[in-house]
Amino acid sequence: MSLNIQPFEIEAILGDVPINREELGALATSLGRRFDNVLRLRPNVPPSEIKMSLDPIDWYSLGYRNVCREQRPSKQLSFALGDYYLQDAGSLLALAAAQVDTDKSLASMLVCDLCAAPGGKASAVAEVLDRGGFLLANEPIRSRTPPLLHNLARTGSDRFAVSSLDPKKLAQKIPGVFDIVLVDAPCSGQALVGRNRQSEAAFSQKQIEHSASRQRRILAAAKMLLKPGGRIIYSTCTFAAAENEEQVEWMINSLGLLPSPIERLDQYAASKTPASYRIWPHRHACAGSFAASLSLPLETSGPTLPRLRKSQPVKPEADLSQWYNGDLSNDRYFGSGVNLYSLPSDAPDWVENVAVAGAEIAYKTGKVWKPAHAGALRRDSPSTNPSLAIDYTEVDSETAQTYLSGATIANSDRGWSVVMHANRPLGWIKSDGRVGKNHLPTASRWHGQTNQG
Numbered sequence: 001m002s003l004n005i006q007p008f009e010i011e012a013i014l015g016d017v018p019i020n021r022e023e024l025g026a027l028a029t030s031l032g033r034r035f036d037n038v039l040r041l042r043p044n045v046p047p048s049e050i051k052m053s054l055d056p057i058d059w060y061s062l063g064y065r066n067v068c069r070e071q072r073p074s075k076q077l078s079f080a081l082g083d084y085y086l087q088d089a090g091s092l093l094a095l096a097a098a099q100v101d102t103d104k105s106l107a108s109m110l111v112c113d114l115c116a117a118p119g120g121k122a123s124a125v126a127e128v129l130d131r132g133g134f135l136l137a138n139e140p141i142r143s144r145t146p147p148l149l150h151n152l153a154r155t156g157s158d159r160f161a162v163s164s165l166d167p168k169k170l171a172q173k174i175p176g177v178f179d180i181v182l183v184d185a186p187c188s189g190q191a192l193v194g195r196n197r198q199s200e201a202a203f204s205q206k207q208i209e210h211s212a213s214r215q216r217r218i219l220a221a222a223k224m225l226l227k228p229g230g231r232i233i234y235s236t237c238t239f240a241a242a243e244n245e246e247q248v249e250w251m252i253n254s255l256g257l258l259p260s261p262i263e264r265l266d267q268y269a270a271s272k273t274p275a276s277y278r279i280w281p282h283r284h285a286c287a288g289s290f291a292a293s294l295s296l297p298l299e300t301s302g303p304t305l306p307r308l309r310k311s312q313p314v315k316p317e318a319d320l321s322q323w324y325n326g327d328l329s330n331d332r333y334f335g336s337g338v339n340l341y342s343l344p345s346d347a348p349d350w351v352e353n354v355a356v357a358g359a360e361i362a363y364k365t366g367k368v369w370k371p372a373h374a375g376a377l378r379r380d381s382p383s384t385n386p387s388l389a390i391d392y393t394e395v396d397s398e399t400a401q402t403y404l405s406g407a408t409i410a411n412s413d414r415g416w417s418v419v420m421h422a423n424r425p426l427g428w429i430k431s432d433g434r435v436g437k438n439h440l441p442t443a444s445r446w447h448g449q450t451n452q453g
């Protein structure tokens with residue numbers, strides 16, 4: 001794709017970010033390139049189990065490039081089985097700044113992804129959370145929550161909920177509660193022009209200023225959501241200094257946040273501001289991104305969580321024990337009457353006050369309750385195999401592919417069971433003793449997956 005962005009226009013938006021003439025030319029040329037997505041492996045999946053030629057990504061230990069172009073990562077069975085997620089290598093920079101792959105203590109933290117859809121970063125966090133940990137994935141644009149829920153369900157976790165609020169409203173409801181707030185901000189998206197996801201207008205001053213002022217509103221709310229000592233991870237997929245380094249300066253000078261540098265990212269340091277990092281398309285073969293890590297001083301006193309009206313415990317209308325094992329009475333439930341979501345018993349008290357959705361366990365069509373797809377994929381912890389459903393049907397790879405296409409499969413059992421391949425869950429079938437009717441949602445079928453982030 002050829003673009004009409006000239007090196008001098010890029011130089012103007014970079015302000016005093018140091019870059020020489022030669023590099024400017026290389027950057028301008030690479031803006032029109034579409035870089036392949038890379039694999040972000042599920043934490044317990046060794047790269048040797050993935051049948052592709054993989055090269056590690058330097059800045060994120062779970063990131064790998066597929067180096068053989070004949071092998072399409074989105075068409076592999078292991079992708080459908082949830083062994084990896086596909087995203088631009090640049091978006092792994094924010095995950096590296098949050099230390100999602102290396103900081104074991106993150107498993108028990110409270111994390112908010114304030115601008116979460118479609119869930120490229122939120123799903124990485126959900127995959128590492130364990131007892132005591134919880135993720136609130138907020139996406140104010142309600143129509144963007146279905147792909148977010150789809151990608152969170154793929155993780156097999158129930159340690160998340162989705163809210164859909166303006167960041168300021170969310171911060172007024174639950175101030176001072178999070179250890180980490182991810183702000184992967186809406187931006188002018190200059191790095192996405194080569195992917196046809198933004199027009200060249202992304203480089204206009206008007207667009208940059210509009211994005212920058214919205215980002216400051218979101219960042220002010222993000223600060224309110226933090227516990228003292230908690231961290232904001234700010235990221236964008238744009239090059240303009242006004243949306244990157246200048247926002248870091250503003251967070252330090254106007255919000256009183258402290259730079260919280262990440263040593264392993266030293267080689268990507270953006271030289272103008274501390275604890276700020278850049279990945280460039282012409283140097284790092286990806287769309288490009290910016291990430292920064294800042295913390296709220298420990299001695300900060302701000303608004304704290306108000307007394308919340310205790311929500312009435314929801315008693316599931318559906319008899320969950322017909323599909324699921326275990327003592328489900330310990331779980332918490334919430335829902336809309338048509339969708340039933342479950343929460344682990346140790347989820348924070350405020351969740352039901354802000355959430356619109358979560359890990360779906362059952363849903364109603366007409367008057368009939370059915371087990372939800374997310375329930376089929378549920379794992380006790382990120383590193384265990386599924387254990388929630390009562391019945392499983394292990395199938396060979398050919399049958400797994402038939403199932404993924406949305407077709408029925410032969411099955412001599414009766415009732416609901418989860419189709420598995422290589423001990424990993426794919427989704428539900430309902431069998432009549434001869435044929436298993438396919439209950440895989442359209443978005444999870446071989447051709448309809450929503451995995452960009």
Ligand SMILES: C[S@@+](CC[C@H](N)C(=O)[O-])C[C@H]1O[C@@H](n2cnc3c(N)ncnc32)[C@H](O)[C@@H]1O
Pocket residue numbers: 091114115116117118119120121122139140141144166167184185186187214218452453
């Ligand atoms: C760069 S995308 C986030 C990508 C996501 N974090 C991921 O990794 O897949 C920015 C998101 O912010 C949302 N957004 C738009 N306006 C917002 C606002 N005022 N506050 C918070 N989020 C907003 C957009 O709808 C979009 O989904």
